[in-house]
Amino acid sequence: MRVILPILANFFVVGAALGFGSLFVHLIPKAFSELDRFVLRFLSGFGLLGTILFCVGQVRFSRLAILSVLFLGVFIGFVSQGRGTPVGWPAPKNLRGSAIPAAIVFGVVLLTAVGGLAFPTGDMNNDSISYHYLGPKVWLREGIIRPVPDEVTTYFPAVVETQYGALMAFGGARAPQFFSVVSLATILLIAASLAIRLGLDPSGAWWVAALIASMPAVYHGIYSGFLDALFASFLLAAARVAFDAERRAEYVLFGFFCGFAMGTKYTGILAFPVLVLCAILIALGTRHRPAWLTFKSAAAACVAAIVIASPFYLRNWILYECPLYPPPPALLRFFPLTHPIPNVIQALVKEVRDTGGGMGRGVTAFFLLPLNVTYHTAVFRGAGGIGLVPLALGPFALFAQRLGAFAKGLLLFAALESVSWFLTAQESRYAINIFVISALFGVIGWQYVAGSVSRNARVLAAAAVGISILYGWWMIFPERSEDVHAALSSSYEAKRWHAETACAAGFDFINDEPSVKKVLILDPGVAPFFVDKPYVKPFGVWGERSVPSADTVPDVMAQLPALQVTHVFDRRPKGESFHLPDHPPGLTLVFEREDQRIYRVD
Amino acid sequence: MEKTTEHMQRPAERIAEKSTNGDRRPPRSFTKLLWQRLVELWIFLTILTFFLIRVLGSRAAQGIFSQLIHRHPV
Numbered sequence: 001m002r003v004i005l006p007i008l009a010n011f012f013v014v015g016a017a018l019g020f021g022s023l024f025v026h027l028i029p030k031a032f033s034e035l036d037r038f039v040l041r042f043l044s045g046f047g048l049l050g051t052i053l054f055c056v057g058q059v060r061f062s063r064l065a066i067l068s069v070l071f072l073g074v075f076i077g078f079v080s081q082g083r084g085t086p087v088g089w090p091a092p093k094n095l096r097g098s099a100i101p102a103a104i105v106f107g108v109v110l111l112t113a114v115g116g117l118a119f120p121t122g123d124m125n126n127d128s129i130s131y132h133y134l135g136p137k138v139w140l141r142e143g144i145i146r147p148v149p150d151e152v153t154t155y156f157p158a159v160v161e162t163q164y165g166a167l168m169a170f171g172g173a174r175a176p177q178f179f180s181v182v183s184l185a186t187i188l189l190i191a192a193s194l195a196i197r198l199g200l201d202p203s204g205a206w207w208v209a210a211l212i213a214s215m216p217a218v219y220h221g222i223y224s225g226f227l228d229a230l231f232a233s234f235l236l237a238a239a240r241v242a243f244d245a246e247r248r249a250e251y252v253l254f255g256f257f258c259g260f261a262m263g264t265k266y267t268g269i270l271a272f273p274v275l276v277l278c279a280i281l282i283a284l285g286t287r288h289r290p291a292w293l294t295f296k297s298a299a300a301a302c303v304a305a306i307v308i309a310s311p312f313y314l315r316n317w318i319l320y321e322c323p324l325y326p327p328p329p330a331l332l333r334f335f336p337l338t339h340p341i342p343n344v345i346q347a348l349v350k351e352v353r354d355t356g357g358g359m360g361r362g363v364t365a366f367f368l369l370p371l372n373v374t375y376h377t378a379v380f381r382g383a384g385g386i387g388l389v390p391l392a393l394g395p396f397a398l399f400a401q402r403l404g405a406f407a408k409g410l411l412l413f414a415a416l417e418s419v420s421w422f423l424t425a426q427e428s429r430y431a432i433n434i435f436v437i438s439a440l441f442g443v444i445g446w447q448y449v450a451g452s453v454s455r456n457a458r459v460l461a462a463a464a465v466g467i468s469i470l471y472g473w474w475m476i477f478p479e480r481s482e483d484v485h486a487a488l489s490s491s492y493e494a495k496r497w498h499a500e501t502a503c504a505a506g507f508d509f510i511n512d513e514p515s516v517k518k519v520l521i522l523d524p525g526v527a528p529f530f531v532d533k534p535y536v537k538p539f540g541v542w543g544e545r546s547v548p549s550a551d552t553v554p555d556v557m558a559q560l561p562a563l564q565v566t567h568v569f570d571r572r573p574k575g576e577s578f579h580l581p582d583h584p585p586g587l588t589l590v591f592e593r594e595d596q597r598i599y600r601v602d
Numbered sequence: 603m604e605k606t607t608e609h610m611q612r613p614a615e616r617i618a619e620k621s622t623n624g625d626r627r628p629p630r631s632f633t634k635l636l637w638q639r640l641v642e643l644w645i646f647l648t649i650l651t652f653f654l655i656r657v658l659g660s661r662a663a664q665g666i667f668s669q670l671i672h673r674h675p676v
Contacts, residue, residue, distance in 0.1 A: 392644070392645050461645055463645075463649060467652065471652075
């Protein structure tokens with residue numbers, strides 16, 4: 001049961017997404033292949049499902065409300081099936097020459113599936129524990145989608161997190177972990193779709209999938225709740241539609257994908273104008289039609305994108321005075337806050353500066369990016385990099401064929417996205433869409449080298465591909481080995497829970513002790529995701545203050561009766577003392593470990 | 603038949619033959635050969651650099667080297 005429910009919950013959400021996706025089928029260009037249609041249908045449905053859950057969740061985010069939305073999606077899917085728009089499953093055809101890459105992909109998918117069944121562990125340094133999973137858990141408990149006051153990052157757009165909420169509602173905490181299989185499949189399918197469009201044969205598309213699945217920097221954005229691969233999939237789907245778009249309906253679909261990207265991450269706002277610019281340039285350069293018609297279609301795409309992303313930004317604007325919350329300092333001039341949060345904004349800006357400038361900011365650093373993302377991955381949290389193929393073979397793609405408009409569009413998009421990434425936050429996960437494009441051109445370059453250069457070059461190219469994949473596995477498999485072990489062994493999972501989760505014993509006490517009704521968490525470093533009961537956390541890691549006019553622990557303790565908590569959870573950070581003195585008045589110590597104390601409020 | 607004979611010639615012979623025909627432009631086979639060598643060199647260098655930095659420079663390799671040094675002090 002501990003693994004069946006998470007798997008079933010994932011099937012339910014994917015089924016609902018495919019159902020909602022059938023609403024977009026008539027917007028997909030008729031010339032698109034079965035594979036294109038399937039992946040675009042799933043991604044559009046997935047984006048719409050997340051947006052609907054978010055809108056419904058503003059009023060009610062109960063299991064019943066979620067169930068109704070999911071059933072609606074499944075129902076729409078059945079109706080469309082009956083009307084002759086069946087869910088086209090992209091059956092693999094012509095597998096000759098694809099056995100090796102297919103086996104590589106299968107190995108990574110299997111690893112992801114088994115590892116995805118492990119219970120999440122970690123601390124506040126893990127983005128999923130600190131907010132991707134925390135938000136949905138609190139929304140389900142409160143029965144409404146509202147940002148968690150002690151974690152400012154839960155104000156971010158939430159197309160994916162709302163679906164984590166749906167998964168948790170029916171499959172528990174393991175369900176969003178298992179969703180990594182869907183993330184992996186999605187990015188591989190959209191990459192295969194692009195590969196076929198670029199003229200690669202099915203074997204080439206499989207090799208693209210194998211290389212991407214073996215790229216540690218891509219894989220890192222797929223599992224443990226990270227949503228970067230899905231974000232990249234939305235962008236690549238937008239590019240897939242935009243660079244071939246002719247009818248206005250196709251531009252509208254392109255806009256929807258941009259909107260879903262903006263509803264997933266704030267960085268979608270940066271990618272949106274880049275995609276629109278590329279689409280306009282391609283249309284002007286290749287389509288023989290008046291320029292005004294192109295601009296009109298692009299305007300339709302912009303309207304569609306803004307409309308589909310608006311719920312996330314309007315909610316923040318209406319309830320918290322700025323569409324982007326927490327507001328970047330430049331926006332404060334236009335959206336002055338009644339309740340300013342300068343310390344939180346400063347902390348976030350500092351974090352972006354500290355972690356996002358890994359490769360340097362100069363022109364030389366920019367042109368050295370291809371070398372650095374291949375060889376010096378640690379400086380941008382590269383998780384092992386992107387392998388060797390993009391650098392070793394990618395440049396030869398330019399000689400492989402006379403690049404068509406679609407390929408030029410992808411290259412322009414990758415170049416502009418690289419500039420945007422370089423100037424903002426240089427974190428490897430944020431560049432997954434660029435890495436996927438680099439793998440596509442890597443395989444095109446490989447086919448060129450293998451087919452028309454020399455025998456030596458053919459051997460060297462095959463060695464580069466082999467080294468890339470083996471190195472990727474060397475990075476990825478040990479990283480997931482503990483997850484796999486935990487999924488297969490309950491005793492190891494219990495041991496790992498205590499070893500890897502700060503305050504695990506304290507969480508066990510709070511969750512198992514019936515007298516604990518509501519708990520006050522004093523230390524910002526404690527991860528409230530692991531608390532299954534209502535809680536108050538007055539101090540967040542970014543300097544959030546969730547209890548009004550309480551800036552210190554004594555301030556909070558003075559308001560203890562008003563907070564209506566039954567227990568107080570104190571933790572001693574490394575090298576410091578507990579927040580409360582020994583024997584605090586009005587509290588009885590009921591649980592103690594070296595670095596944790598839990599008091600009952602008398 | 604002519605094609606077969608040309609194919610059997612060594613690249614250097616082909617270059618020599620074409621370079622005596624009075625054409626001032628670099629012979630096509632020479633540029634092709636140069637291009638082949640450049641492609642091979644590029645891929646080889648990327649692999650070599652990868653091996654030096656990512657494999658020999660990795661923590662695991664560093665650990666092995668330091669163990670070897672401790673076992674056989676200079």
